[in-house]
Amino acid sequence: MKWLKRGGLALAAIIVLAFVVLATWEPFFARETVAPPERVYTAEIVRDEYGVPHILGKTDADVAFGVAVAHAQDDFATLQDVVAMAKGRYGAIAGEDGAQFDYIYHLLDARGTAEREYPKLPEDTRALFEAYASGLNQFAEANPDEVKLGNLFPVNGEDVAAGFALRQPFFFGLGNVIEPLVSGKPLRREFGPDIPGFPREVSPTMPASAPGEEAEPEDVARRARPVLPLGEDAGLLGSNAFAVAPEKSGGPTTLISNSHQPLRGGVAWYEFSVESEEGWHFTGANFPGSPFPFLGHNEHLGWTNTVNRPDMVDVYELVLNEDATAYRLDGEWRDLETEWVTLPVRMGPVVLPIRRAVHRSVHGPVIMREGADGAQEAFAIRYGGIGRIDQLDVYYRLNKATTLAEWQEQLARMAIPSTNFIYADERGNIAYVYNAAIPDRPEDVRANWRGVLPGDRSDLIWDGAVDYSEIPKLVNPDSGWIYNANNEPFTAAGEGSDLSPEDFSPVLGIERKQTNRSRRAYKLLSEAELLDRAALERIKYDMTYERANYVAVLWDSLERLEAEGELAQARDLLLGWDFTADNEGAADALALLMIRDWMSAEYQNKAEWPDTGEKLAEHVAHLKEHFGRIDPPMSELLRLRQGDADLPLDGGSDTLKASTTWEVDADGRLSLVHGDSFIQWAEWPADGGKVRSRSIQPFGAATTRPDSPHHTDQMELYAAKRLKPVHFWREDVLAHAKSRQTVTNAP
Template sequence: MKKWLVRISATLAALVLVALVGLMTWEPFFARTAETSHSGKAYAADLGGSQPITYTAEIIRDEFGVPHIHGKTDADVAYGVAIAQAEDDFFTLQDVVAMARGRYGAIAGEEGAQVDYAYHLLDARGTAERHYSKLPADTRALFEAYASGLNDYAATHPGELKLARLFPVNGEDIAAGFALRQPFFFGLGNIIGNLVSGKPLAPEFGPDIPGYPRAAEGQSGYDPTGKQARAFPLPWGEDGALSGSNAFAVTPAKSGGPSVLISNSHQPLEGGVAWYELVVESDEGWHFAGANFPGSPFPFLGHNRHLGWTNTVNRPDMTDVYRLEVDATGTKYKLDGKWLKLEQKTVTLPVKMGPVVLPIRQTIYRSQHGPVIKNDKGYFAIRYGGIDRIDQLDAYYRLNKARNLEEWQAQLARMAIPSTNFIYADEAGNIAYVYNAAIPDRAKGENWRGILNGTDSSLIWDGPVGYECLPKLINPASGWLYNSNNEPWTAAGAGSDLKAADFAPELGIETKQTNRSRRAYRLLSEAGLLDRAALERIKYDTAYAREGYVADLLAALAKLDLRQEPDLARTRDLLLQWDFNADGKGAGDALALLMIKDFMSAEYQNKGLPDAEEKLRAAADHLQSHFGRLDPPMGELLRLRQTPGPFAVDLPLDGGSDTLRASTTWDVDPDGRLALKHGDSFIMWAEWLPGQRVTSRSIQPFGAAITRPHSKHFTDQSRLFVRKQLKPVWFWREDVLANAISRKTVTSRR
């Protein structure tokens, strides 16, 4: 009997071992391996023949490690961009590639599986497969070269790989990443998360459907294991949306000298949408200084010789939700009185849990409207601006090479870039603001902010409105333009601003202000000459206007009856006496910093305002617990921290969650300090003096070597950043060579 028990136990142990080994190894073999890119086979006929393509680029790094990449052709440069970016941040690049292939869950577990679900739901791969071959050959050449650079780096650095068989990749893989990520810039993640979990939609969606009420609470997200999840999905910013940026442009007449463009983006300081600074130059005329995100062969903002632009996130109504009528079998839906087949596809999501990767099966639905989500209230289809398009890949490339305002506007007029405001300046003294968005071309009269009747095909729009329909301003009389994630009706000052009544309500343009907008509008309007000193004061302003959610917070605090709690009353009084300035000098600055963030976030994301007493109590407890006082200097609370390694930094910061000097969100460290994770990030200041060449300055919170803690460029910009100083951008080749600390040539492997 004992022998049988031993044999049974051994057999069970062997089966368990086999199962564990299977769960630890299945995913790389299950995943589709993309065709190798550096061979040039995929598009050889278009790109110059059947022989393998060789790329050669020169990478020069300046004193801050910023790469300046030169090549004979634009494709050579794109290859060098991939190599340089991998040298500095291959850690994040692998995450981006995994997202673009539906494998992020094998790296990041449940959070990664949320992204993989979106990858399949939005058909990112299918979108790339349908449209990549239609892109111009020179654009595809960039993406093939960039993929080749990633493949070469992966092949020569196997010890850095996170996931087996993730490489090689090709240009189509990189394109799929664009198709996946772009819709999340205008908040699609919140809608997907709420539909998947059956939670209420955002407040703009009315109570059209019984049991689907208007929302006041926060969003919830998809969880492949069936447990409650966090906001969906996380890798693109706080609560699934990006929450800030400032941009300014000034004419020579108003500045007293140059055309000025100030880019002040507020992005996460690390991760898939953290800015990476670079300068590119080819013998084919591509010459641009700026920044991109991991996974892109070209900059998204910055300047060339002639012109420049920057972006801020806008929030038009870009997504429509339809309730479908589905038959009892769940396989057909009704459209115009006919029953059509509901497309269904089962996908496998890899979900890493400890040492194993679980295969989680999910069914993906699709109708003529677009992706379909099934929950306990029914079947809901979504359709969004830019759906089934990737021509933004070509538009950004052409913007990089635009030579004047006319050429630049021609690219925006394609409506290929789905969203974000553009602020522009050029050497000719022009400035411009375009409320750019591929807003759906909707019929008049329908409640497009409600849940739509999915049985009526007339509500399925096709493509965006025309460029002429968008709000835009060219060379306003005021001489200045700005945007701080505000409505487009305040952009250039009294007498120059656009009027909301002149634009169709079906555009769904937001009608909101931020504190940054209120402050910028006031300061710009009051200024006489907007020279460099005046613009620096405005850009680094740390004050709050007593309006909007700030006024609501103070009013709520004033109404509290705290006669029975004298300690909490003293805390409240400290805020009521606050000077509305997050400059780190006032006694109430630290307390205000802790209080305002959640009120700002609630307003931005259309949530109900938090309970003032509850937040006051929590803020007081935090300060007393960690600092033993209610009024520590704000710089002791708010920190710019980067660890580990010999170049770790821990520096004091100023600015608040919604000030022009932005410290938007943070992680709470064990010592009670707030480590900035999202706020002022890449700042670039470009100037064109009449008759002179463009010059620019820039700064990052940490450094060029984003995930290389043993590099001297890991944090070498931090002290300048904290002191509100900028470093020079070496745009012109003679300046690059004069300030080079390293120089090498890289050539692709055959």
């Protein structure tokens, strides 16, 4: 019996040892980062009454250092998640969900791209990123109790660049290609779903739509961690944008930025202003992990963005040899590049090391899977902007541009892979650029670029992007206004001012679609004689649906639905709805729930519409369980919640005043997670006066700091559809300063 006892003790010791190893191995296994070059940075962080930071410094690099410190003060938790993603270690924080992104980090060779391309960036741009990394390191060193993961810091500029290389492709839908290839599902890449009743008629001024961007899975959870759009999550991104010239506004040149992003996490906006003695003076917002704003304005000009969806990704099916170690190209066999990587996957108190193979061919990343016959299949993907990170330099130069010509010169580099740009400036110019580094596909080669291409032909492997002259753009249209609401570029400025699709090659793969927001904006802007502030506010906060497209499909099906009892009452309630999600109609709450399902089916290219009877029964049951009635006020159902604040909301999933997606809380209320996020309204007076702007965030500057007074202090303004002043000019900054702090990494 003694040997059994000794064996049991040995087994227990092995188990304890294994637990200790699994609980501690990951930080030691992680790639070491060389700290940025030693340099002293000093910045001043001036915060206004809402805690929004204005960062001042002698040099641009000083300011970038201050940006990192200010953002960390408000949301260090999210910044750490972004850093972990940029190092391929997010699974050690977020478990299996995080490991998905770590796998893609390796698949896309985000680190290799940064290692190759970051040293090629101009010295002043690299200085900006090294300073930003130093700011993150400074905060981590000063606040070790907040650091989530061992050996996560220090970081350097290359780490920050790797984060850009990882995240940018998902803004144009790369996740919608990767996810089905990995899971074995069919690719949904057509411009319009093959659904009975889907409207395909094209009118002279408003073509029928195809799927758009903003749907999200039904079970979205409220997250305080980054969201990279992957698979169905790739539909998260939307926005509205408006620019109006002085002759149409009756006064100032106006730029309205109305982004629709998740309200929390790694692609949620953070508002700040920067000002250096080297001429960098800009106000706007960024995503965590960036030293500069991605949108906003300086003294002379400004811009905002909306997601566009050109055909940016090509898929190639490779011909493999018997043991799947080589692929055929132009009649010759080439070795398939294979690298084994270790993904850290947190499971409770331990982190499991999961080994995965990552494959690449000359086309790009390769996804291997088992086919229906059990044989290995291999699909290579190639996407616009692959292997490039010079967007880091372009955004910096855009921040400091002073004229339309300088601004376009940067966009013409085709370095920012996607997103529409809407522009306005002090001289009264307005512009729209359908920005996209669309692959320069050979037009003299017959190929179905929207399908799966043969991978054994090198003539189908393109290199680089089309020229800037080939993409759609509008400057100073006769209508005096420009907008985009994630619609095609051919409805942007009104009849007589719009571009024609006939003028652009079909090989570009420019989407042909409308959203409800687009239909409403086009209609309201076209009808307005004057687009002054009051008129633009009515348009921006419009909450009406057009009975068109997926909305028409849903209501047509309700008219055909046979029902009895309470379901018949619910059907009739919806049939009498006024198509306005303004909290005033008895059907608003039920309509909000129903429309989301049909919008999701269209936006995600699903093969069929939802079952009307089933969905109606599901949503009626939800309302009865939590409200005891089928017609509660929508304001009791749809809420803006953060900490102890709980406010009523209006607007729908695809209305100009957007409440796009939500989490269903335990009490049955819908807590908004994605919709109107950062809003900025800028005006350049016609008389040449100084630019002025207003803005709002859904919660406050300190999104993940519950003890901060700025955790929820913008919520009431947001819910009331009001904006707060932006303090752009130095005298305003100092006049409204509620705190001033000097930050430095000096010993």
